Amino acid sequence: MEVTYLTAINQALHEEMRRDENVFVMGEDVADLGGAFKVTEGLLQAFGEDRVIDTPIAETVIVGAAIGAAIMGMRPVVEMQFGDFISCAFDQIVNTAATLRYRHGGRAACPLVVRAPSGAGIHGALFHSQNPEAWFTRVPGLKVVAPATAYDAKGLLKSAIRDDNPIIYFEHKRLYRSIKENLPDGDFTVPIGVAENRHPGRDLSIITYGGTLHQCLDATQIVEKEDGLSVEVIDLRSLLPLDRDAILATARKTGKVLIVHEDRLTGGFGGEIAAIIGEHAFDALDGPVRRLAALDTHTAFSPPLEEYILPNTNKIVEAIRSLAAY
Numbered sequence: 530m531e532v533t534y535l536t537a538i539n540q541a542l543h544e545e546m547r548r549d550e551n552v553f554v555m556g557e558d559v560a561d562l563g564g565a566f567k568v569t570e571g572l573l574q575a576f577g578e579d580r581v582i583d584t585p586i587a588e589t590v591i592v593g594a595a596i597g598a599a600i601m602g603m604r605p606v607v608e609m610q611f612g613d614f615i616s617c618a619f620d621q622i623v624n625t626a627a628t629l630r631y632r633h634g635g636r637a638a639c640p641l642v643v644r645a646p647s648g649a650g651i652h653g654a655l656f657h658s659q660n661p662e663a664w665f666t667r668v669p670g671l672k673v674v675a676p677a678t679a680y681d682a683k684g685l686l687k688s689a690i691r692d693d694n695p696i697i698y699f700e701h702k703r704l705y706r707s708i709k710e711n712l713p714d715g716d717f718t719v720p721i722g723v724a725e726n727r728h729p730g731r732d733l734s735i736i737t738y739g740g741t742l743h744q745c746l747d748a749t750q751i752v753e754k755e756d757g758l759s760v761e762v763i764d765l766r767s768l769l770p771l772d773r774d775a776i777l778a779t780a781r782k783t784g785k786v787l788i789v790h791e792d793r794l795t796g797g798f799g800g801e802i803a804a805i806i807g808e809h810a811f812d813a814l815d816g817p818v819r820r821l822a823a824l825d826t827h828t829a830f831s832p833p834l835e836e837y838i839l840p841n842t843n844k845i846v847e848a849i850r851s852l853a854a855y
Contacts, residue, residue, distance in 0.1 A: 531709040534676075537683035538568050538644075538700060542606065544716070545690045546576050549604060552690055553580040556591060556608030556644075565610050566646060566705055592618035592643065596626050596695075599641045604690055612647030612699060613659040626695040627670035638693040642686070648701040648740045648791055649823070649839055654830035660739070660792035660823075665697050666769045666801070672696040672721055673769040677742035679710035681766055684719030692721065701740035701791075708743065722770035726779075730761035733853055734779040736802055737789040738765040741840055745789055748845035758853055768798055773805055780806045784815035785852050789840055794822040816855035821848045 532540070546552045554572055556564070560583040563570030573581040584591050588609055595605035609615045615622070622643065629639040649658035665673050672694055676682040682700060689696040727742065728749055737745045742764050749760040763779050765772065780786050786806055788799040799820040806818050824838045 530711070532679050532712050533706050534679045534682050534700070534708050535566065535568055535705040537679040537710075537712060538686055539570060540712075541683045541686040541690075542569065542572060543575060545687055546572065546580065551602060552604045552606065553582065553598075554606050554608070555582040555584055555595060557584055557586055557610045559583060559608050564608060566702065568644075568646075568705075569608065588614050588617035589621060592621040592626070595641050596621060596629075596639060599639045599695075600629070600637060604640045606642045606644060606690060608644045609646070611653075611657045612645035612661055613656050615643065615645050615661060615697075616664070618643075619664070622665070622671070622695065622697070623668050627668045629670070630694070631670060639695045640693045641695040642689045642698055643696070644698050644700060646702050647699045648703055649828045649835060650703040650740065652830060652832055652835060653702070653828070655827040658828035660699070660790070662697070662699055662768055663792055663796055663798045666798055670694065671769060672767070673699070674721055674767045675699040675701075675739035676766060677701070677704065677739050677764055679708060680712060681719050683712060684717055685721065685766065687716075688718040688721050691718070696721075699739060703740055719766070722767045722772060724772035724775035725764045725766055726761065726775070727764045728760065728762040730759040730783065732759045732783060733785040733787065733849060734761045734763060734783045735787050735789055735845075735849070736763045736765065736776060736779065738768065740791045741789045744840065744842045745845055747842045748849060751842070751846050752849050752853075756850065756853070758849065760849060776802060776805055777810050780810040781813040784813055785855070786814075786818045787848055787852055788818065788820045789845060790822050791840060792822060793825050794820060795825045797822050816852055819848060819852050821845060
């Protein structure tokens with residue numbers, strides 16, 4: 530049976546809570562309502578109010594309490610109802626959770642997962658559309674993942690829950706019900722820090738993650754059919770730790786790299802990828818490393834304006850053709 534991205538996350542939560550009684554869920558409306566997007570639906574009925582906890586609208590409190598629980602041996606999975614508001618808990622995540630192991634000489638752990646529904650394309654306007662991953666990818670002690678498939682959504686969440694480090698788990702809202710996949714029976718995980726080659730190619734490489742993966746794959750099909758271009762698509766899946774070997778391997782293989790993500794261009798994670806390629810694979814390049822991202826502005830509520838701001842399949846097709854012709 531095909532499973533949606535949303536259902537895959539829900540399955541992972543059910544399975545990990547059954548597997549380990551120290552796993553619990555906490556956040557705004559995660560219990561009675563089943564979450565604003567129904568990601569936590571059924572958890573309250575299955576595990577009770579001691580393990581599925583509704584909280585006040587206070588991200589600072591949610592993450593702060595979860596850090597305390599993690600230090601004491603629990604494995605909290607907290608939900609930011611919208612990833613935009615993770616900024617309210619920035620101090621707790623960056624200055625407390627991320628530094629805990631270092632401050633205690635490796636003798637303490639903070640097995641915390643912060644689920645952050647993020648991304649645009651749903652007409653959520655400026656407070657419900659952000660992609661804030663770049664705020665966290667420079668913080669030692671954190672791990673940052675961004676699954677783009679139902680399989681990875683489940684497997685990466687299970688790996689994150691079992692990890693002894695604080696992990697930011699970015700789930701793209703547009704993918705919740707728009708993609709489906711047949712998942713294997715039984716327990717499985719996806720390793721954190723390992724990229725996946727979604728479409729082998731020889732002429733040009735696209736490096737992407739999260740919500741733009743499927744747009745990149747669609748664009749690849751178009752240029753292969755219409756232009757005869759063979760395009761490789763690398764899905765990073767994990768931003769911290771980062772699979773640098775996969776990045777450099779694809780850059781050296783094709784010599785031309787297009788980086789695509791939905792976060793804004795300036796200060797977006799694509800700049801780090803470009804720097805890695807420029808520093809370590811410059812001699813293999815046959816063109817400039819190019820980036821395609823959202824415009825440097827707030828996400829509009831108006832659907833036409835939102836579409837204008839965001840990367841999409843047509844823009845990716847144009848960028849591929851431009852770089853291929855360089």
